[in-house]
Amino acid sequence: MVNIKRVYEEPSPEDGRRIFVDRLWPRGVRKQDLPFDDWCKDAAPSTALRTWYGHRTERFEEFSQRYVQELNAEPSHWMNLLGMAQDGPITLLFAARDPDTSHARVLADFLEDALDKQQDPSSSVCYAAQFPH
Known part of the structure; x- marks a missing residue:
């Protein structure tokens, strides 16, 4: 099971392994105040894609397609997350509103x-054929 949760939400036992998946550290959060197990920066969208998207909801569908293309192109960026999810629940932590x-x-x-x-x-x-690189 793969859950998502904002970094500003309280941890819970159901979270399982907590993995921060933003490329940049969230504003206003000290590292010692965010309980997380891993930080997988490479699983986040590229800087260019993130900047283009700008969290504009009208671009979300195209953003999603482009992001999935990035993920398919670089399996090494997310395969460790898949392995963690096979072992039990994980929660992907992010800062977006x-x-x-x-x-x-x-x-x-x-x-x-x-x-x-x-x-x-x-x-x-x-x-490998399902997720070509």
């Missing part, structure tokens, strides 16, 4: 989809 239009939502859906494809016994396609 709107969870529904955040990169963390796109990343969580991407990872859930990857987990589903790995666990599908009817799938005879190798994993």
Whole structure:
């Protein structure tokens, strides 16, 4: 299970492993005040894509498509997250205001989809073919 949560929300036991997935540290949060287990900067969108998106909701659909293309192009940036999710629940931490239009939502859906494809016994396609690089 892959959950998302803003860095400003309180941790809970259901979070499992807490992974910060923003490229930049959030304003107003001291590192010692944010309980997290890992920081996966490379899983965040590229600086160019993040800047282009600017959290403008009218761009979210295209942003999501471009971000998934980036993820497919660099499996090494997210494969460790997939491994953690196979071991138990993980929570992706992010700083954006709107969870529904955040990169963390796109990343969580991407990872859930990857987990589903790995666990599908009817799938005879190798994993690398499903997420080409």
